[in-house]
Amino acid sequence: WQISKVRLSKRGLLSGRSGNRLVDWQETSELFAPSTAIAAEAARLRDMHASDVATIIRALPTEQRRQLADAMDDERLADVLEELPEDEQLRLIENLDMERLTSVFDEMEYDDLADLLGQMGIDQRTKVLAAMDDEDAETMRQLLSYPSGTAGSLMTPDIIVLGPDSTVAEALAQIRDPERLVSIAAQVFVAHAPHYPPTGTYLGVVHFQRLLRERPSLLLKQCLENEPTIDPMLADRDVAKRLASYNMLAVGVCDTNGRLLGAVTVDDVLDNALPADWRLK
Structure with missing residues (x-):
C-alpha cells in the first residue's frame, strides 16, 4: 500500500466537531509529529479558564496529560495545577525536572503551593524547598507548620x-x-x-x-x-x-x-x- 492522500479533520483533541478536507500526503508529514499536535492543543486551551482546562486534562490519558503540561508555559501550568486535587497535581508534575518545577511553583499562590508540598514525600519536598529562593522557602516552611484544618493552613501571606x-x-x-x-x-x-x-x-x-x-x-x-x-x-x-x-x-x-x-x-x-x-x- 502507498499513501497518497490524507483526510484532515479540523478539531481539538476532545472536540466532537470537525471539518474534513483531503490533501496530499507530502503536505501533512509535519502534522504527525507528536510534539506538534500537543503544542497545537496547548495553544487551543490557552484562552480557556484554568478550571475548564483542568477538567479537560482530567479526561486525558496520563501520558497525554504530561505532554500537555510540558507544552504549557509556567504561569499557565501553575493556574491549571491550582484547579486540580493535590494527588492529580503530583501525577501531572512528576516527570518535570527540578528547574522547571521551581519555575512553575514560583507562579503559584502560596497557600495552594503549601497544600501541594504538603502532599509530597519528605525527600521530594526537601529537595524542592532547597531549590527555591530562601525567602520563599522560609514562607513555605512556615505555612507547612500549621496543622491541617486551621486558619494558618489556609492563609496566604501574599496580601496588600x-x-x-x-x-x-x-x-x-x-x-x-x-x-x-x-x-x-x-x-x-x-x-x-x-x-x-x-x-x-x-x-x-x-x-x-x-x-x-x-x-x-x-x-x-x-x-x-x-x-x-x-x-x-x-x-x-x-x-x-x-x-x-x-x-x-x-x-x-x-x-x-x-x-x-x-x-x-x-x-x-x-x-x-x-x-x-x-x-x-
Whole structure:
C-alpha cells in the first residue's frame, strides 16, 4: 500500500466537531509529529479558564496529560495545577525536572503551593524547598507548620499591606495590579513596618469601596476600619463563620503579638469546605 492522500479533520483533541478536507500526503508529514499536535492543543486551551482546562486534562490519558503540561508555559501550568486535587497535581508534575518545577511553583499562590508540598514525600519536598529562593522557602516552611484544618493552613501571606502614613492613591495603585486575586485586592491591610508578613503591629483595614470614596491624598490612618482578625490556629469551620458573619472577602490572621501573618480568603474557605471530588460533579 502507498499513501497518497490524507483526510484532515479540523478539531481539538476532545472536540466532537470537525471539518474534513483531503490533501496530499507530502503536505501533512509535519502534522504527525507528536510534539506538534500537543503544542497545537496547548495553544487551543490557552484562552480557556484554568478550571475548564483542568477538567479537560482530567479526561486525558496520563501520558497525554504530561505532554500537555510540558507544552504549557509556567504561569499557565501553575493556574491549571491550582484547579486540580493535590494527588492529580503530583501525577501531572512528576516527570518535570527540578528547574522547571521551581519555575512553575514560583507562579503559584502560596497557600495552594503549601497544600501541594504538603502532599509530597519528605525527600521530594526537601529537595524542592532547597531549590527555591530562601525567602520563599522560609514562607513555605512556615505555612507547612500549621496543622491541617486551621486558619494558618489556609492563609496566604501574599496580601496588600501598607503603613498608616501611606495615601489612598498609593493603596489604589496596589489594588490595580492585574495579578492580584479579587479577594486580595478587595482590601488593604494597614500595619507598622515591616510591611511583609509577619508585619509590625497590625492597625486595621481599608476596603476598596472606601478607598474609591476618599480623596487620593488622604492618609490610610484617617480611614481605618477596625475589623476583627483571627488566630492562625482557629478551626477552618470557625474561619468560615467569621467571614460569613462580617461579610468579608478576606480576614486577617494575627499572632499573639498583634503581627499580621497573612489572610484567609473566601475562595480558599469555599475550596476547603467543598468535597474533595467536587470538580468531578
